[in-house]
Amino acid sequence: MDFKPLSQFIDRITSWRIPWAEVLVMHRNETVFRYRSGFADLEEKTPIGESHLFHLYSMTKILTCAAALQLVEKGTLLLSDPLADYLPEYAEMTVRKTLPNGGTELVRAERPITIRDLFAMTAGFSYDIGAPSIREAAERTNGRVPTREFAAALAKVPLLFEPGTQWNYSLCHDVLAALIEVVDGRRFGEYVREEITGPLGMRDTVFDLSEDQQGRLAPQYEYNDELGKAVRADGNGFRLGTEFESGGAGLFSTVSDYARFLNALTNRGTSADGVRILSPASVELMRTDHLTESMRGDFNWGHMAGYGYGLGVRTHISRASSGSLSPIGEFGWAGAAGCLAIIDPESQLTVMYAQHLLNSQEPYVHPRVRNAVYACL
Structure with a gap:
């Protein structure tokens, strides 16, 4: 060599x-x-x-996904599980749709976000860390924004597309970290x-x-x-x-x-x-x-x-x-x-x-x- x-x-x-x-x-x-x-x-x-x-x-992100795969190995999670089974604030998501006239409207998501969507960047999230609900969480927690609080704030942001239909580099793995906290109990x-x-x-x-x-x-x-x-x-x-x-x-x-x-x-x-x-x-x-x-x-x-x-x-x-x-x-x-x-x-x-x-x-x-x-x- x-x-x-x-x-x-x-x-x-x-x-x-x-x-x-x-x-x-x-x-x-x-x-x-x-x-x-x-x-x-x-x-x-x-x-x-x-x-x-x-x-x-x-x-x-590589390490976060490895951590979540450990929970898949233990039978705690399945990739096909709806995210809302663990983080209920994701049960009723909205999607921002573009209209023929160029305007937009919010509609109820037809598909649930799955655990696989978090891993694979197909949940419909963006990388907008300045979204109003995230800024509100920062103010409400006096600048702490625990990981679980972040995930709850992101759930208030409309999705860019129906989960599982497109790929977009986004905050998926930050939500995956919150999911690990919820199902495991540790930070x-x-x-x-x-x-x-x-x-x-x-x-x-x-x-x-x-x-x-x-x-x-x-x-x-x-x-x-x-x-x-x-x-x-x-x-x-x-x-x-x-x-x-x-x-x-x-x-x-x-x-x-x-x-x-x-x-x-x-x-x-x-x-x-x-x-x-x-x-x-x-x-x-x-x-x-x-x-x-x-x-x-x-x-x-x-x-x-x-x-x-x-x-x-x-x-x-x-x-x-x-x-x-x-x-x-x-x-x-x-x-x-x-x-x-x-x-x-x-x-x-x-x-x-x-x-x-x-x-x-x-x-x-x-x-x-x-x-x-x-x-x-």
């Missing part, structure tokens, strides 16, 4: 507009390559280090700690930082085209309240820590040291393409060509369409500040890539990182 082209690519993007980047490659449970370049703090010229934490943003963060991160030895994957972790949090940046440089942009805009444990975008982690979780999925649910968090059957279900033909046009992001959507993850379905060097069945997801997960059971390959830049250049960076990794093997 010669990873020189991958390190050269990392050097190129960190000399371009990405303040820092790090990649860790595991093959057959062994770390075969790790490389980092750039500055965690551009102002202080602090090199990025192994223990720096960063926002995972939407890469949280979502507590469940995650006791059932996934604790058993896997992931001490730095958390919703709330300790004092030590706060000191290791890497500054976050956003590239300013007018200034021609990256400027500080700290904070997580998806953290809607002090008690909101966002299943869609709330976790912090490190490269080493989150790679433990990803590698367990590469091993079809069991870590290198024998800790099982999911069955192989659940991992297969997660990476199965759940899009119908009518939904495929909704999942139309250019850099996702050749990929379908599973239970919280992209999943590779056509090499001809993707142009990717990864095999069919490679899966994973990414985050708003640019981190990327590549999970590949067939190749026994796990890749954890990280950076901390909003307007992350994901369509440019991620396909190139992936192809460089596979070319180096």
Whole structure:
């Protein structure tokens, strides 16, 4: 294995507009390559280090879906169950319909939202975190917005379409976190700690930082085209309240820590040291393409060509369409500040890539990182 082209690519993007980047490659449970370049703090010229934490943003979604699949394995949930069986505020949803004259009207939803819809982003939600009912929940709870309160507030927002008929990237996995709280009884963060991160030895994957972790949090940046440089942009805009444990975008982690979780999925649910968090059957279900033909046009992001959507993850379905060097069945997801997960059971390959830049250049960076990794093997 010669990873020189991958390190050269990392050097190129960190000399371009990405303040820092790090990649860790595991093959057959062994770390075969790790490389980092750039500055965690551009102002202080602090090199990025192994223990720096960063926002995972939407890469949280993979772990949230794994947590919910644990409850499916226990018989607590079925994917076909109506969401309203557990969260009754979702019993009578409305859908915003567009009229022939261009106007809109609200009508009663004909289909119930199912648990599968939450996993597969087909519930009809949007990603409007500023909806009036959500703002009201923030005011009513004095800025706390517990996860369960968030889900109750979102239920007041009209759906974009009939559940199960279209795909739309949305707040589905935040509701999935609230569902876990309701059926299990623990707070979502507590469940995650006791059932996934604790058993896997992931001490730095958390919703709330300790004092030590706060000191290791890497500054976050956003590239300013007018200034021609990256400027500080700290904070997580998806953290809607002090008690909101966002299943869609709330976790912090490190490269080493989150790679433990990803590698367990590469091993079809069991870590290198024998800790099982999911069955192989659940991992297969997660990476199965759940899009119908009518939904495929909704999942139309250019850099996702050749990929379908599973239970919280992209999943590779056509090499001809993707142009990717990864095999069919490679899966994973990414985050708003640019981190990327590549999970590949067939190749026994796990890749954890990280950076901390909003307007992350994901369509440019991620396909190139992936192809460089596979070319180096």
